[in-house]
Amino acid sequence: MSNIIENNAFRILGLDSSANQKEILKRYKEIINRLKIDDFPDYDLDLNLPRDLRTEESVNDALKRLQNPKSNVVESFFWLQIRDTVDENALNDLRNNNLDGAILTWKNASEIENSTAFFYKKNLNLLYCLSLKNEENDDFLNESIVNWNEIIKSDKFWKLFEKTHEINNERETNTDLINDFRNNVGKQISDIYAELYQKYMNPKYIKNFQEIIGAQGEKTEKTLLKPIHQSIYDTIEELKKIDFEKNLNSNQKVTNQTEIICDNCGKSSLANPDSPTKFSKYVDGSVLCKECRKNIGKEWQRKIAENETVEGSAKVLRLTHKSIGKLELQLEQLREIGLYDDVQSKVVRDHAAQAIRDASVHIHNMAHMSHQSAELMNLAIKIAGTESMREQLLSDSKKIQEIAEDDDKTALVLPIPKLFGKKDLVVKNNFMEYKEKKIYYKDVVAISYHNEESKFNFVIYSLKDGIDLTFSNHPDLWYELVNIAKQYIEPIIVEKLVKAIFEQNRSIQIGNISIDKNGFHKSKLLRGIESVLWTDSHVYAPKLHQGTVILFKDKNNFSKEFTTIKLEYSNAAVLPELIQACYNEFVIRQQK
DSSP states (O other), rough: OOOTTTTTEEEHTOOOTTTHHHHHHHHHOOOOOOOHHTTTOOTTTOOOOOOHHHHHHHHHHHHHHHSSSHHHHHHTTTTTOOOOOHHHEEEEETTTTOOHHHHHHHHHTEEEESHHHHHHHHHHHHHHHHHHSSSHHHHHHHHHHHHHHHHHHHHHHHHHHHHHHHHHHTSOOHHHHHHHHHHHHHHHHHHHHHHHHHHHHTTHHHHHHHHTTOOOOHHIIIIEEEEEEEEHHHHHHHHOOOOHHHTTTTOOOOOOTSSOOTTTTHHHHHHHGGGGGGEEEEEOEEEEHHHEEEEHHHHHHHHHHHHHHSTHHHHHHHHHHHHHHHHHHHHHHHHHTTTSSSSSHHHHHHHHHHHHHHHHHHHHHHHHOOOHHHHHHHHHHHHHHHHHHHHHHHHHHHHHHHHHHHHSSOEEEEEEOOSEEEEEEOOEEEEEEEEEEEEEGGGGGEEEEEEEEEEEEEEESSSSEEEEEEESSOOHHHHHHHHOOOOIIHHHHHHHHHHHHHOOOOOOETTTTEETTTTTEEEETTEEEEEEEETHHHHHOOOEETTTEEEEETTTTEEEEEEEEEETTTTGGGHHHHHHHHHHHHHHHHOO
8 A cells, every 4th residue: 555545646745636737746846845955844635644755755756657647547546636525524624633524524425326426435445545554444444345346347437537637637638548547456456455464464354355356466466365375386395295105115213313303393303412312213104202202192103003004104194184284274374365266376276186186196006095095085176276177186086985995895806827726816906915925006116917828927026025927828817917907006117117217317227228317218239329319309109019019219200110128028018108107207397
């Protein structure tokens, strides 16, 4: 408000907005001459005018604004206009410090149904806004917003405003100039209430304005909306950076050489060199200081027991809920100021929903917690800003619910034929178990499957163990295993490999090719290295064909065979999806 009403050019010159250019220039010279001799002038319209607001610099600036046709329109709209005896009577009350009398005078006059009433209403609103700067008043707040809404929507007001402005300036007014101002005046009024919000830190100034008028000014956007949006994006990044794989495999020990931080209160061991002995580590990798262990240790262990399905999952869930809790509080800030359904906020909400959705999928795939995953997915649906995002999340939620329901049922048992009898392979949505070996899909680092004549092979490996299945004359069983791998295991492997390539800057060897962040490569005898780069004009997806994977290169805008790799090589089967995922990741990183 300091830039639009409080710092109004007419106010600085002690004039009402009906002053013409001759009167403006005369008053300007008068004030400048008196200020030069340290004589501070007083005028009838100096309503609570701070002395430091009328200086040579501000008076010069006021003149420039009033001599400019475009800014003159703005200054005229946002200051009092004394047109008749009604305005004189209200001004008289203000001179005598009778605020209530001035309000009543303009309020009664504004209720008459004619175009002049809108000018009384505008004066009334300016008085309300000036008063709100000094003291909070819900009646002034709500009435002023309703009045502004009526004014800016009234064709009668704008016709009279243009005509009056033309008379006051003694020259023809540019209609386009008035129309342009009318189209944007809501944003400028919005800034008045944004400044009131900043003064009182009360969200009602923004929320009430948004509910009735809905426009956003520069101050609302830059000083309020953008900071909240940025805080949400920061928390989204925090959520994305949770290393699910690391926390799910946390075997770190509490030592004196590293900083230890209490997962409840945040106390650091660095505050006291002897403090590591006062920290306790729990089975999920979390740590509590001595005080927190004493106060909530039993409750902490109970929650870990409830949430633990594999090592570290309770910690993952706690870290995830911590970030999501911050997101919910930040989104609630948007709701409090009435900008939750703003167009930009809907986009931000979609990003938040996507981050929660991704966390939900990670918890489902890695921690094998289908019900907790479903809860997060439902929250993402609730937060989503657009219908398209909501529909996508509903589809994902349905899949997770179906998987959760399947997971509650009997596991799939596949008899694997052996030379002497059969051994059962137990298949669930999150692990396979065979001969007392249980491998969670989240831990799988390599897979291979191939068939040759009537012999079939299917192998998965984790860093610690492996399941190697070889059998004959059962193609249906082999195809079922391959389908399970494609649905549950291969996406996890692809994600791990893309992360290793682009985040850890590693080169991945599969068969006779190596894949890195620049492309994929093979060595040629006596001819060095041949490459297909992600920057090439065409990068073709590999294809599976008769027990091999065919990779292609571009030649004159046509695909040509680059190399073939047998499916029996570790992770050869994921090459079609991996090459596409690497290319997509490269493109995304180039766009940032």
